[in-house]
Structure formats: C-alpha cells, structure tokens
Amino acid sequence: MLVAAAVCPCPPLLVPEVAAGAAPELDTARTAASDALAVAAAARADLLVVVGPAGDTAPGPYPAGSAGTFRGFGVPVDVALPGPKAPTAGPAAGPALPVSLAVAAWLLDRVGWAGPAPTALAVADGLATEACLEAGRELAAAAPRVALLVMGDGSACRTLKAPGYLDERAAGFDAAAAGALAAADPSALAALDPALARELSAAGRAPWQVLAGAGQGAGLAGRLLYDEAPYGVGYLVGTWS
Known part of the structure; x- marks a missing residue:
C-alpha cells in the first residue's frame, strides 16, 4: 500500500557541478526536494x-545499487542508488541509470537516505495512461508500506527561451498537474492528456500517472512545495502522505 510519495523534477541542472555558475538559481528547488x-x-x-x-534509455527496472553518471554533461560526477553497488565493468554490469534516475540517486545521496535500499523503474515517455496506472497499482501492492520517489518535469514550453519555445497551452497543463499533486488526486493526474504532454515535452506525465495508479484508494493528503518554471520548464516538488 502506498503510504508516502515525494515528487521532484529531474533536470541535470539540479546537480550543482552540472549547473556550474548557474547552480544557485535552483537552490530553492533543491531544498524543496530535500x-x-x-x-x-x-x-x-x-x-x-x-x-x-x-x-x-530503454525503460525497465533497476535494482538497488545501480549506477549512473553525469559525465555526458562534461563533469566527472558518478552516482548510484543506495544499496549494494552494481558491477562497473564486464558482462555482469547492468545498464546505466537514465538521467532522471541518476538525478534521483544524487538527491538520495544528498539527504543521506537511510531508509530501505530503493529500486527504480524507468517508464517510457509514451506509455499509455492505463499502463501507467496498472504499473502504479502493482508497485503499491509490492509491500505493506510503499513509498515512491517520482521524478519528472512539466512542460518545456513556458517561455520564448524555453527548450520547446512558447506554447500558450503549457501554463494550463502545468497548473492542472500542480493542482492534482497538491490535492493528492489520482483521478486528476490520470486525466492528464498524453498527447498534449508529448507536444509540450512534459516528461513527468507518465511517472505522475504511475503515482496516480499507486495512490488509488490510499487516501493520502498532498502538499505542493515548489512550483516554478526556471528556464521555461515547469518544475514541481510535492509530497503525498
């Protein structure tokens, strides 16, 4: 049963070494994530x-200890999910964490996560809503007390300088997602339109709908801790508990 969730954005810029001189601009988001x-x-x-x-990256599960890196962004920063370290070379080595999960690993290390060693699930951006909901229901049934760390960004079309340029629909999409997260409303999250999310480059849609499936019937309360669009991308931080 789902008993808690933390919802965080997943831009590599959350990692100060990647952001370099712009790192202070996301200090508030980092604090909210913590x-x-x-x-x-x-x-x-x-x-x-x-x-x-x-x-x-190919979607799929990742065990505790799986490793990722930000070397592709020009910085020698390697991370791993808490738990037994995965092999780093040879035929037994597992696939590297996708960027979103590498950011999650960095956040968990930043707070000194001392809870159960996390596993991870990468979901395809185009995964259908019902498949997302079913995945969430399966996660919620995996243990008596389940917590999720849900990584995902809102639209990338909030301003003229945004990665996806300005789209007048972006603010409304992000507001709907923020409202659903703040209210811990699985039905509202499930109602987000996958086609519109794709057009707005909102990578959080599928993970948020996995959360919606996990939260069905859990009766949790929500709280929104951060709702901004630096660089024209919607970043949301929230909790369900």
Missing part, C-alpha cells in the same frame, strides 16, 4: 521505488 524526501523517510516504508522517465 524536504519532500524527508516526508518519504518519515513514513517508515518497507519499500522505496524511484520512478522516472526513461528518456533515451
């Missing part, structure tokens, strides 16, 4: 699952 993880930790879950968009 606060959200504190709520998840306080739930004393038996299982923590990190859910994030797969991006260019």
